[in-house]
Amino acid sequence: MRAVAHYDHNSADIRTADGVGDGVTDDHVQEIIDDLRLQDVSQTRQESLFDVGSLYCTIRAFDDALVVHFIQGDARGTMISLEPSTAPGLTEFIYDVLGILHEHSEQEINRAPQWTGSKQD
Structure with missing residues (x-):
């Protein structure tokens, strides 16, 4: 906490x-x-x-x-x-949705959250 x-x-x-x-x-x-x-x-x-x-x-x-x-x-x-990191299921879900939005929508997701361990460009 x-x-x-x-x-x-x-x-x-x-x-x-x-x-x-x-x-x-x-x-x-x-x-x-x-x-x-x-x-x-x-x-x-x-x-x-x-x-x-x-x-x-x-x-x-x-x-x-x-x-x-x-x-x-x-x-x-x-x-x-x-x-x-205390809520891995929630943060993974958010990251997954950000990835989907980045790939399949007109929304711009400029970067991945730091806690995902990867970076989106």
């Missing part, structure tokens, strides 16, 4: 693994938490748009992290940042 953050209306408690977040300012952390709170607000709209039940969490895949955001309602939630 890279980091975990619990937040509510007024505060946030953030814990990071050694070496993660070095040099990250309090203002930057506050921006992240504010963004997570905004995502909470859109939960109800997304549930009605997709019409597949309740939205429990969102997952974002970046080069250096998977970010899982658990929505706990009313501007409250938990965010967990993981190394991509």
